[in-house]
Amino acid sequence: MKHLLPLLAPLFLLASAANAEVQLPMKTGGRVMPQANATDGYVHQWPGTYFESRFKGTSVVVRLNDDANILNFYLDGKKVVTETKPGQGDIELGPLPDREHTIRVEKVTESEWMTAGFSGFFVPDQANVRPAPAASNRRIEFIGDSYTVGYGNTSATTDCTTETVWATTDNTRVYGTLTAKHFNADYRFSAISGKGIVRNYNGGDGLQLPLAYPFDVRINGITATRNADDWQPNVIVIGLGTNDFSTQLNPGEKWATRDALHADYVATYTKFVQDLRKRYPGVYFVLTATDQMNGEYADQVKTVMKGLQAAGESRIAFLQLNSLTYTGCHYHPSLADSEKVRDLLVSWLEAHPEVWQGK
Numbered sequence: 601m602k603h604l605l606p607l608l609a610p611l612f613l614l615a616s617a618a619n620a621e622v623q624l625p626m627k628t629g630g631r632v633m634p635q636a637n638a639t640d641g642y643v644h645q646w647p648g649t650y651f652e653s654r655f656k657g658t659s660v661v662v663r664l665n666d667d668a669n670i671l672n673f674y675l676d677g678k679k680v681v682t683e684t685k686p687g688q689g690d691i692e693l694g695p696l697p698d699r700e701h702t703i704r705v706e707k708v709t710e711s712e713w714m715t716a717g718f719s720g721f722f723v724p725d726q727a728n729v730r731p732a733p734a735a736s737n738r739r740i741e742f743i744g745d746s747y748t749v750g751y752g753n754t755s756a757t758t759d760c761t762t763e764t765v766w767a768t769t770d771n772t773r774v775y776g777t778l779t780a781k782h783f784n785a786d787y788r789f790s791a792i793s794g795k796g797i798v799r800n801y802n803g804g805d806g807l808q809l810p811l812a813y814p815f816d817v818r819i820n821g822i823t824a825t826r827n828a829d830d831w832q833p834n835v836i837v838i839g840l841g842t843n844d845f846s847t848q849l850n851p852g853e854k855w856a857t858r859d860a861l862h863a864d865y866v867a868t869y870t871k872f873v874q875d876l877r878k879r880y881p882g883v884y885f886v887l888t889a890t891d892q893m894n895g896e897y898a899d900q901v902k903t904v905m906k907g908l909q910a911a912g913e914s915r916i917a918f919l920q921l922n923s924l925t926y927t928g929c930h931y932h933p934s935l936a937d938s939e940k941v942r943d944l945l946v947s948w949l950e951a952h953p954e955v956w957q958g959k
Contacts, residue, residue: 620661620692620723620724621722622722622724623639623720623722624655624721624722624723624732625730625731625732626641626651626652626653626721627652627732627734627735628642628650629648629650629651629786629787629788630650630787630788630789631644631648631649631788631789631816632649632718632816633817639719639720641663641717641718641719642717642718643715643716643717643816643824644707644715644717644718645711645712645714645715645716645817646712646788646789646791646816647707647710647771647789647791648707648742648777648787648789648791649706649707649718650704650705650706650707651704651705651718652703652732652733653702653703653720653721653730653732653733654700654701654702654731654732655700655721655728656701656727656728656730657696657701657728658696658697659694659724660692660694660701660703660721661721661723662690662691662692662693662703662705662721662722663689663691663718663719663722664686664688664717664718664719665687665689665716666685666686666687667685667687667688667714668709668714668716669708669709669716670682670683670684670685671686671705671706671708672705672706672708672772673691673703673704674702674703674704674705674706675693675696675701675703676702677702681693682708688717690722702733705718706772708771709766709769710749710750710751710766710769710771710792710793712792712793713819714819715819735786737956738783738785739785739786739832739835740776740780740783740785740788740834740835740837741789741790741835741836741837742776742787742789742790742791742837742839743791743836743837743838743839744791744809744838745793745794745795745796745809745840745842745843746791746793747842747932749774749789749791750770750774751769751793752769752929752932753768753770753773753935753937753938754768754769754770754773755927755929757929758927758928758930758931760929760930765929768928773938774938775933775937775939775942775945778939779837779942782946783946785834790809790813791809794806795807795843796841796844797809797840797844797868797872798864798868799843799844799853799855801843801847803847803849810868810869810875832880833880834956834957834958835883835885835949835955835956836876836880836884836886837886837888837945838873838886838887838888839889841889841897841900842890842892842893842897844897845861845896845897846892846893849861862900865900866900866903866904866907869900869904870904870908873904873908874908874911883915884916884917885913886916886917886918886948887901887904887905887916887917887919888920889902890920890922891921891922891923898920901918915955921941921944924937924941925937
C-alpha cells in the first residue's frame with residue numbers, strides 16, 4: 601500500500617516512498633510496546649495512542665500496519681486527513697512548503713480485539729531530521745470502561761450495530777483527551793469497553809480491568825507485560841463501576857447477593873489503587889462515578905475513597921458525573937456529555953494546580 605495524500609493544490613508526484621528511509625525521532629503517547637527491531641516501531645492495542653515527529657522538507661512518509669483502526673493525521677496542528685483501516689505500507693503526505701513541520705497521528709477507534717503496528721515517520725535525507733517534540737511536564741492517565749473510551753459517542757442514534765459502534769467511537773473527542781489537550785498534557789488510556797472492577801458487563805467473560813491493566817498487548821490469551829518505562833503520571837482519573845452494577849446478578853455468578861458484590865468491588869478497587877500508588881508514588885487519584893443506578897455506583901466509589909483515606913491515602917478526590925444525556929450508541933455518553941465532563945475535570949484541576957507538582 602502506498603498513498604500520496606493531496607494536502608495542497610496542485611498535487612505533484614513526489615519521490616517514491618522507497619526513497620524515504622531515514623526514520624525520524626518520535627514521541628509516543630499511550631500504551632505502546634516497542635518492537636524488537638527499533639525500525640519496526642511499535643505495537644499498540646489500547647485506545648488513546650498517538651505518535652508525533654518533527655521534520656524539515658516537502659514530504660513525509662507514515663509507515664504502518666493497521667487493519668483495525670481509524671487514524672487521524674495532523675500536520676502543524678491541523679487535521680489534514682483521516683484513514684480507515686489503512687493496512688500495511690506507506691502513506692506519503694505532500695507536497696508541503698519547504699520548512700519545518702510537525703506530523704502527528706492519533707488513533708480514533710477502540711480495537712481491544714486486535715493489535716496494530718506503527719513503524720514511524722520517514723524522510724528522504726538526514727538533513728530533513730529534526731528532534732522529536734519534547735515531553736510535557738504534565739501527564740495524565742485515564743482508567744475506565746466504555747464511557748472512558750468514547751463508545752459510540754459520535755452516533756446520532758442510540759440504536760447501533762457492532763459496526764456502527766466501532767465507526768462512531770472517537771477517542772480523540774472523549775473527555776479524557778479533551779482534558780489532556782486543554783492542559784497540553786501527555787496522556788494514556790487504560791480503558792476497555794465492557795470491563796469492570798470485579799464484574800464485566802452482565803457478568804461477561806474475560807479479564808476485569810485491574811487484571812488486564814499490566815498487559816500492553818493481550819490477544820487470545822497471549823500477553824505481553826508492560827515494559828519498564830519512565831511514565832509517571834501526575835494524575836490518574838478512574839471511572840470503573842458501570843459494568844459492575846448496571847445489570848442484575850445472573851444465576852451462577854460468584855456473588856450470592858448484591859452486598860457480596862459490593863464487598864468484593866470495594867476490596868478489589870482499594871487494592872487496585874494501592875497497587876497503582878506503589879507504581880506511581882507521586883500520583884494524585886481522581887475517582888469518578890455517574891449518578892446512574894440509583895446511586896449504587898457512586899456510593900460504592902465513595903466507600904472506596906473513605907477506606908483509602910482512613911488507611912492514610914491523602915492524594916485522592918471524588919467527582920460525581922451528574923445529569924449526562926447518554927444519547928450515544930446503546931445509551932452511552934455523547935460528545936456533549938464528554939464536553940460537560942471535560943469542563944468539570946478542567947475546573948477541578950485548575951482549582952488544584954498543586955496536583956501537577958506532586959503536592
